[in-house]
Amino acid sequence: MKPTPEHNERMSKLTFAGVYPHYVTKVEKKGRTKEELHRVIEWLTGFDDDKVQELIDEKVNFKEFFRQATLHPNADLITGVICGYRIEEIDNPVTRQVRYLDKLVDELAKGKKMEKILRGSTE
Numbered sequence: 001m002k003p004t005p006e007h008n009e010r011m012s013k014l015t016f017a018g019v020y021p022h023y024v025t026k027v028e029k030k031g032r033t034k035e036e037l038h039r040v041i042e043w044l045t046g047f048d049d050d051k052v053q054e055l056i057d058e059k060v061n062f063k064e065f066f067r068q069a070t071l072h073p074n075a076d077l078i079t080g081v082i083c084g085y086r087i088e089e090i091d092n093p094v095t096r097q098v099r100y101l102d103k104l105v106d107e108l109a110k111g112k113k114m115e116k117i118l119r120g121s122t123e
Contacts, residue, residue, distance in 0.1 A: 001084045008092040012063040017056040023105045030109040040104045043118045045069035066097045074119040078103050 003011075027037050038049055046069060047055065055065055075097075079088045082103045090096040107117045115121070 001086075003085060003090055003092060003095050008095045011092075011095045011098050012061060014062050014098070015059050016062060016065045017059045019062075020052075020056055026105060026109045030111065032108050032111075036108060036114065037105065039114070040108055040117060041101070043072055043121060044075060044101060044104060045071065062098050063094050066094055069097075071097065071100075072119075072121070074121065075100055077119040082106060 023037055024034055028034065038052060041052060042048055045066070055068070060068075076088075078100045080086070080103060082099050085095075085099060087096060087099045087103060090099060104117055
């Protein structure tokens with residue numbers, strides 16, 4: 001399935017603050033921790049806990065969230081299907097980056113080892 005321009009626009013306008021509580025609920029429901037979630041977010045974006053909270057408080061949308069991020073060099077190793085979309089086939093950078101984050105959260109919730117989630121990194 002290929003994202004439509006409308007879908008891409010919707011993804012850009014979604015606020016990180018609106019999605020973040022769902023990430024926390026998803027991982028905690030499966031026995032993982034908020035700290036592990038933050039580790040995954042920091043690996044992907046470079047944002048530490050304080051920056052994550054700042055972005056939540058500012059209610060930034062995903063376009064701005066990823067504009068400020070420094071994506072991990074191994075982010076392009078995040079592949080597969082999430083929400084019906086094959087990540088490596090998504091052309092729109094913001095939509096692809098949001099799906100990177102969704103995939104990492106999904107892997108965390110499914111109990112994958114942190115080393116695998118972080119694509120071999122130990123950071």
